[in-house]
Amino acid sequence: MTERTAISPTRQEDFPEWYQQVIAAADLAENSEVRGCMIIKPWGYAIWERMQRELDRRIKAAGHQNAYFPLFIPLSFLEKEAEHVEGFAKECAVVTHHRLEAKEGRLVPGAPLAEPLVVRPTSETIIGAAFARWIQSYRDLPLRINQWANVVRWELRPRLFLRTSEFLWQEGHTAHQSAEEAEAEALRMLRLYEGFLREMLALPAMAGEKTPRERFPGAVRTLTLEVLVQDRKAIQAGTSHFLGQNFARANGITFLSPEGHQEHAWTTSWGVSTRLVGTLIMAHSDDNGLALPPRVAPTQIILLPLIRKEEERAAVEAACGRLLAELSEKSYAGEPLRVEIDARPLAGGAKNWEWVKKGVPLRVEIGPREVAAGTLSVSRRDWSPRERLALSEQQFVANVEQTLAEMQQGFWERALAFQKSHTRRIGSREEFLEFFTPKDSENPEIHGGFAEVPWAGDTALEDKIHEEQKVTIRCIPLEQEPASGTCPFSGRPAKHRVLFGKAY
RNA sequence: CGGAGUGUAGCUCAGCCUGGUCAGAGCGCUUGCUUUGGGAGCAAGAAGUCGCAGGUUCGAAUCCUGUCACUCCGACCA
Numbered sequence: 001m002t003e004r005t006a007i008s009p010t011r012q013e014d015f016p017e018w019y020q021q022v023i024a025a026a027d028l029a030e031n032s033e034v035r036g037c038m039i040i041k042p043w044g045y046a047i048w049e050r051m052q053r054e055l056d057r058r059i060k061a062a063g064h065q066n067a068y069f070p071l072f073i074p075l076s077f078l079e080k081e082a083e084h085v086e087g088f089a090k091e092c093a094v095v096t097h098h099r100l101e102a103k104e105g106r107l108v109p110g111a112p113l114a115e116p117l118v119v120r121p122t123s124e125t126i127i128g129a130a131f132a133r134w135i136q137s138y139r140d141l142p143l144r145i146n147q148w149a150n151v152v153r154w155e156l157r158p159r160l161f162l163r164t165s166e167f168l169w170q171e172g173h174t175a176h177q178s179a180e181e182a183e184a185e186a187l188r189m190l191r192l193y194e195g196f197l198r199e200m201l202a203l204p205a206m207a208g209e210k211t212p213r214e215r216f217p218g219a220v221r222t223l224t225l226e227v228l229v230q231d232r233k234a235i236q237a238g239t240s241h242f243l244g245q246n247f248a249r250a251n252g253i254t255f256l257s258p259e260g261h262q263e264h265a266w267t268t269s270w271g272v273s274t275r276l277v278g279t280l281i282m283a284h285s286d287d288n289g290l291a292l293p294p295r296v297a298p299t300q301i302i303l304l305p306l307i308r309k310e311e312e313r314a315a316v317e318a319a320c321g322r323l324l325a326e327l328s329e330k331s332y333a334g335e336p337l338r339v340e341i342d343a344r345p346l347a348g349g350a351k352n353w354e355w356v357k358k359g360v361p362l363r364v365e366i367g368p369r370e371v372a373a374g375t376l377s378v379s380r381r382d383w384s385p386r387e388r389l390a391l392s393e394q395q396f397v398a399n400v401e402q403t404l405a406e407m408q409q410g411f412w413e414r415a416l417a418f419q420k421s422h423t424r425r426i427g428s429r430e431e432f433l434e435f436f437t438p439k440d441s442e443n444p445e446i447h448g449g450f451a452e453v454p455w456a457g458d459t460a461l462e463d464k465i466h467e468e469q470k471v472t473i474r475c476i477p478l479e480q481e482p483a484s485g486t487c488p489f490s491g492r493p494a495k496h497r498v499l500f501g502k503a504y
Numbered sequence: 505c506g507g508a509g510u511g512u513a514g515c516u517c518a519g520c521c522u523g524g525u526c527a528g529a530g531c532g533c534u535u536g537c538u539u540u541g542g543g544a545g546c547a548a549g550a551a552g553u554c555g556c557a558g559g560u561u562c563g564a565a566u567c568c569u570g571u572c573a574c575u576c577c578g579a580c581c582a
Binding site for chain 1: 505540541543573576579580581582
C-alpha cells in the first residue's frame with residue numbers, strides 16, 4: 001500500500017526537489033528578490049537561533065570572547081595573503097561608491113571610493129589587522145575571539161541554506177605563542193563542533209583533515225566534519241583551520257617572547273554556518289516533511305485543542321491551559337520545555353499535518369473525548385503521522401523528559417546507522433567504480449556514500465579522479481589505523497586511509 | 505562565461521503556433537452556511553499594465569526587434 005506523503009516528490013523520486021519542498025512545507029525560508037540571498041522565515045530562523053544559542057554557550061565556555069568586526073574590508077587587506085586572494089577573489093562582492101544621486105528620475109552611484117571595499121567573505125584579514133595592534137607580548141596570548149556575522153560569497157548556483165550568496169555564521173579567530181598550541185586549538189574547536197553536532201543535532205560526522213586540494217586558502221591544515229546525508233552525499237558541517245604563521249606574517253601579528261625575541265604569532269580560525277540548517281534537514285527529514293531532534297526544536301510540544309461546538313470550548317481550553325502550565329514546570333536537557341498551544345480555528349486534520357511538516361517532536365491533541373476520558377492523544381514525529389497514543393495526563397507529564405531523550409537518541413542512532421551502512425572499505429579501482437556508479441544511468445538512483453580507500457596519491461591524481469568520477473576526498477579521517485594496503489590508484493603502499501565521496 | 509528554457513492573480517500554470525467573447529483555471533485569500541476526531545463541502549466575492557520598451561496592425565498576452573530578470577544543465581565553489 002502506498003500512503004499519501006505530505007511531501008511530493010519523495011526522497012527516492014527526486015531528492016533535490018524534495019529538499020526544496022520540505023523547506024517550503026515547513027515554512028523555513030524562501031528565495032528573495034536578490035538572487036542567491038534567502039529570506040529566513042521565523043520557523044527557520046528559530047532553528048538557527050537554537051543552534052546559535054547553544055554553540056555560543058559552548059564557545060564561551062571554551063574560553064573565547066565575542067566581538068564584532070566590520071562588514072567591509074579594504075581591498076588592500078585581502079591582497080595581503082597570496083593564497084587567500086586566489087581562493088576568494090572570484091566570489092567577492094565589491095563596494096565601489098558611496099552616495100546615490102538622482103539622475104533622470106533614477107538613483108545612480110555618486111562618489112567613487114578612494115579604495116574599493118570588499119564585503120567580507122570571511123574576516124581573517126581584518127581581524128588579523130586588529131590582532132596585530134592588540135598583541136604586543138606573549139602575555140597577550142593566547143587571544144581567543146569569536147564573532148557572529150553575515151558573510152557574502154557571490155555564488156553562481158545558490159541553494160537555500162546549502163549555498164547562498166549571503167549566509168550567517170560564527171567565525172572564531174585565535175592567536176598563540178607556538179605552533180603546537182595553535183594546532184591543538186584548531187583540533188579542540190573541531191571536537192567542540194563534533195560534540196555539538198552529536199548532542200544537539202544528532203548528526204554523526206567524520207572528523208578529518210582536508211587534502212591540499214580542499215584546504216582553506218592560506219591555511220597550513222584544514223580540519224573538517226563531514227556528514228553523510230540521505231542522498232548519500234557528504235556535506236561539510238564545520239571546519240577549523242591551523243593557519244600557521246601565514247596570516248601573522250601577512251598582517252604583522254608579532255609578539256615579544258619571554259626570551260625577548262620578536263616572533264610571529266600562530267593563528268587559527270574556525271566556523272559553522274546556516275548551512276547546518278540544510279544539513280539537519282537533509283539528514284533527518286522524511287517524506288512527511290521536516291523532523292527535528294528535540295534539542296534543536298524551537299517548539300518541542302505542540303498542543304492542539306479540538307473544538308467542534310462552542311459549548312465544548314471552555315472544557316477543552318481549560319484542559320490545554322492546565323497541561324501547558326504543568327509542562328512549563330518541566331525541563332529537558334537543562335532547559336524549560338518549549339510548549340505552544342495552536343488555538344487557530346482550523347480543521348483538526350489540517351492543523352495536525354502542519355505541525356508534522358514543521359517537524360515538532362510531540363503533538364498532543366485534546367478534544368472533548370480526551371477531556372471526558374481524562375486522557376491525551378499523543379503523536380510522535382518519529383512515528384507514523386497517523387499513530388496516536390492515549391495517555392493519562394499524569395503519565396505523559398511524568399515521562400515527557402524521558403520521551404524526548406529517547407527521541408533525541410533515536411535520531412542519533414538512525415543517523416549513525418545510516419552513515420555506517422553507507423561507508424564502505426574499498427580496495428580496488430573496480431570496486432570504487434562500482435560504488436560510485438548508479439545501476440540505472442538513465443534515471444540514477446541514490447547510490448554511493450563514503451568510500452574508505454588506502455591512499456598514496458597526490459593532488460594531480462585527485463583532480464583526475466574528480467574529473468572522471470565526480471567524487472573527491474572529503475577528508476583524511478583523524479581516527480586511523482596504522483597505514484596498510486596498497487593505493488588502488490597509484491599502486492604505491494598507502495600512507496593512510498581517506499574518505500572519498502560526492503560533495504555538496 | 506557556455507547550452508537550454510521561462511516571465512500572465514499571492515502561488516502553480518493554461519492560453520501564444522493560427523492577432524478579434526482570451527483576461528482564464530487550480531490552489532491560496534475574504535464572507536456566509538454546513539462541517540470540524542484525520543490534510544473539509546457548498547455558495548458568493550476580492551485580486552492581473554499578460555516582465556519592460558519600441559514596432560507592425562483597425563486591433564497585440566499572442567507577430568517582430570530590443571532589453572531586463574529568473575530557472576535548469578555545465579563550468580566555478582574553504
